[in-house]
Amino acid sequence: MRRILRRHPIPHDLWHGVTRQIAALRGLDAVQMAHLRELTTWFLHSKSINGAQGLEVTPPMRVAVATQACLLILNLGIDYFDNWVEVILYPGAFRVTHEHMDEIGLVHSETDDLTGESWSRGPVILSWDDVERDSHHPEPGRNVVVHEFAHKLDSLNGATNGMPPLHGGMSRTTWAEDLSSAYEALCRQVAAGESTAIDAYAATSPAEFFAVSSEYYFTAPEILQDCCPGVHRQLALFYGRAA
Numbered sequence: 001m002r003r004i005l006r007r008h009p010i011p012h013d014l015w016h017g018v019t020r021q022i023a024a025l026r027g028l029d030a031v032q033m034a035h036l037r038e039l040t041t042w043f044l045h046s047k048s049i050n051g052a053q054g055l056e057v058t059p060p061m062r063v064a065v066a067t068q069a070c071l072l073i074l075n076l077g078i079d080y081f082d083n084w085v086e087v088i089l090y091p092g093a094f095r096v097t098h099e100h101m102d103e104i105g106l107v108h109s110e111t112d113d114l115t116g117e118s119w120s121r122g123p124v125i126l127s128w129d130d131v132e133r134d135s136h137h138p139e140p141g142r143n144v145v146v147h148e149f150a151h152k153l154d155s156l157n158g159a160t161n162g163m164p165p166l167h168g169g170m171s172r173t174t175w176a177e178d179l180s181s182a183y184e185a186l187c188r189q190v191a192a193g194e195s196t197a198i199d200a201y202a203a204t205s206p207a208e209f210f211a212v213s214s215e216y217y218f219t220a221p222e223i224l225q226d227c228c229p230g231v232h233r234q235l236a237l238f239y240g241r242a243a
């Protein structure tokens with residue numbers, strides 16, 4: 001790590017020019033920013049960020065993606081970003097077709113326009129349009145980089161199910177209780193057609209609930225604390241940042 005930091009430093013102007021404008025980084029103190037810079041340097045050296053559909057990935061774009069990804073591991077460490085190496089940036093929302101087989105063996109295909117996608121053990125795919133908007137003009141609870149990299153943390157122990165590998169001092173039982181009770185309450189609200197305090201997309205699955213909750217934790221923690229104090233408490237223990 002020390003060698004990477006010495007040989008591949010992020011130029012001062014580039015670092016400050018980009019990070020100053022990223023909403024999710026406001027509120028970090030000088031020590032946290034210095035640590036984030038080290039992690040971002042490591043990220044840029046160890047992972048590749050490639051453009052798709054002819055998108056040219058510039059140094060400021062690389063820093064914007066890497067630094068928001070590293071926000072998640074500020075207190076977790078680089079081991080949490082093991083088992084994948086590539087980030088792919090599309091210019092905007094991208095179209096994907098997934099096939100799945102139903103219980104009687106019929107294959108269905110669904111086509112969606114996505115702003116991000118995270119493959120277990122594979123790349124993270126992001127729409128640069130959305131990264132840029134969420135970086136500079138975020139809606140509360142929206143950050144596509146945080147969302148997709150939260151899936152990466154979640155998939156680290158095999159299953160992407162809303163239970164990332166917790167660190168020492170945390171209880172899997174308490175995590176599961178706090179997150180599943182909030183998730184089930186949200187699902188009931190959505191089923192009843194009620195409006196929800198956080199994005200109803202979180203009711204899609206426990207994995208999406210964790211990813212969306214992480215977006216709120218880093219961009220609008222007061223909303224999460226208000227609606228789901230148990231989830232906020234668990235994420236504060238996990239991510240370790242006083243949000």
Ligand SMILES: [Zn+2]
Nearest residue numbers: 147151208211
């Ligand atoms: Zn997701």
